[in-house]
Amino acid sequence: MFCEFENFENENTNQDGQEQNNPGINQDQLEQIKDIGSVTPAKGKHLIHCLTIVGQVEGHYILPPQNKTTKYEHVIPQLVAIEEDPSIEGLIIILNTVGGDVEAGLAIAELIAGMKKPTVSLVLGGGHSIGVPLAVSAKRSFIAPSATMTIHPVRMSGLVMGVPQTLSYIEKMQERIIRFVSDNSNISPERFKDLMMATGQLVSDVGTVLDGEAAVREGLIDQLGNLSDALGCLYDLIEKGKEEA
């Protein structure tokens, strides 16, 4: 196994015609050889990390074990570590999520939006509901043509107090989402709200389903693309950042 990985790495560096330009990586590899007798394989042009947001975004209540979940207590420290580690040059966020808890989603999205390191997001399959703020939180966002994004109003399940305050609380929560999305993308708050309340798209429900092309047309996502486009853009952002520094 070790040999296979080593070959793979050599091929990579030959294709790019470039040496590893980060001396920190080699030091890392040396440490790893000392510690565990192997090396972390397949380094690309730049050391980037990849965060996958899959399944349901879990909130303060643990979802049943058969649900696939993204837990904020896992993701938040990872994001902090990525921002802090000087050897990590960029982050790609890959989304295939049905949505989930609003506050957990917004917490992760705010952290990504607040990062100084280059970040690129790629929506594959689906980036629904609270997946929308997560997708727009990166510096540049991509969506696969076959991916879809569902935009719908905020709702709560379970026991809620039947008082007017509950409704105003939900409405305020919705305003926070609208503000975050419009601040981090090219869609206007009014248009995003219109999409949330649109009728005739979902069976006995309000909201809009956007495919990749429509999400770009609405200004929600920056461009159509796939893995190579997203990685290429991330490398460009990293190199541009280095030139400016």
Add this chain to the structure above:
Amino acid sequence: MILYTVVPYENIFPFKPDKKIQYLQVEHGFVEVSKGEEGTTVKRLFSTLPSDYLNPKYTPGSVFKGY
């Protein structure tokens, strides 16, 4: 048997974990492992370093020996 119901799945078939699930810290994240007779088995890897997913030590199904 087909069960047509609006009742959530977990209310009808409560989940009984047969193995103990644990989370162990590794280099760039952590692994979800279950402890059984065959040892500590990797169930899932949580890491943001893409190459960790190519690392045979963290492959789901393999016996976790620590890092």
